[in-house]
Amino acid sequence: MENPAVFDVDGTICFDGRRISEDIVEALRGLRRFRPLIFASARPLRDLVPVIPKDLQDQTLIGGNGAFVRHAGQVEVVGFRVGDRRMLDELIDARGYAYLLDGPWNYAYTGDADHRIFRQLDAGRLASRVERSRLESYSKAVLFTENAQTISRLRRAGLTVTHHPEEGLIDVAPSGISKYGALRALHVSARSYTAFGNDANDVDLLRNAGQSYCVGDHPSLSFAEYFLPPGDVARTIRGLTRARV
Incomplete structure (x- = not known):
């Protein structure tokens, strides 16, 4: 998978727990024309799917902080020993x-x-x-x-x-499970992707990204390259699209 953009969901692109605002959705649709999208959430797939707009649900989904992966129509689930x-x-x-x-x-x-x-x-x-x-x-x-x-x-x-x-x-x-671990299982290597996150469960995801964006100012993500208030997320995603044109 070449140069994907990886997005945590709650607190990163979804701020009410129910839906992604239309300006962010439109920005994601624009970016999808140039790069694969991956949505990587603490939610299991069951709770992640309803939040993602239907026309973006064909993109790769990582749920349960890496325990669930849906890619190219196939679902993989890891359980505790x-x-x-x-x-x-x-x-x-x-x-x-x-x-x-x-x-x-x-x-x-x-x-x-x-x-x-x-x-x-x-x-x-x-x-x-x-x-x-x-x-x-x-x-x-x-x-x-x-x-x-x-x-x-x-x-x-x-x-x-x-x-x-x-x-x-x-x-x-489960042991060894993380969002970044799920990316590696998808053959996405370190520094080959852009990542957006907001919380402690995004540490490995952002630390291994080529470009890392922290939405908010969580202390666990103080190493991130860029920091955004929620209101700047859509604009920043559109900027990634323009950078590819």
Whole structure:
């Protein structure tokens, strides 16, 4: 895949959790004429698809911070190893954590119904909310805790843990999974792509980009080459289009 432009979604090109504004959509449509687009989100594919305009859904989608990939009509899903799933279940049971567990398609949720995450769950009514025991595998886990011992235990086990203190939760992905890891699996090499992100789960994505844009000023992305307020995203994408003409 030659010189793609890679976009995180929430907080980067989508600011209300439901839709991408028309000026950004039009800018993306213009850029698509010159470069492949990749949308790389913490959302699983089930929750990512409804946010992407239909005419852009043929572009590559990376969900679950790299656990889900849809490319050229094929879907690949990575799940936690059996022992890692058992560890997650033990932590949930022992500490009583509320959670969101995503399987390959369906999900289990015990968190607050007023939380932003719940409001964004399965907006397209494409899946089912089930008991976690009914999920054939876990591909992504959100635990509503900031407990340092839990974070340390998960990281020692080799899992990818992103702490979101502003929301009081941790995002957990299977060992070795990241947005940049998904790009490498698609044969996209370091420095060969442009990336836009806004949060801690975009660190590897932006660090390995040829051009890196941070929307906002998240401290984890202080190394980014460019910093944008949300209102400048569409203009910046249009600038990439002009640079290719």
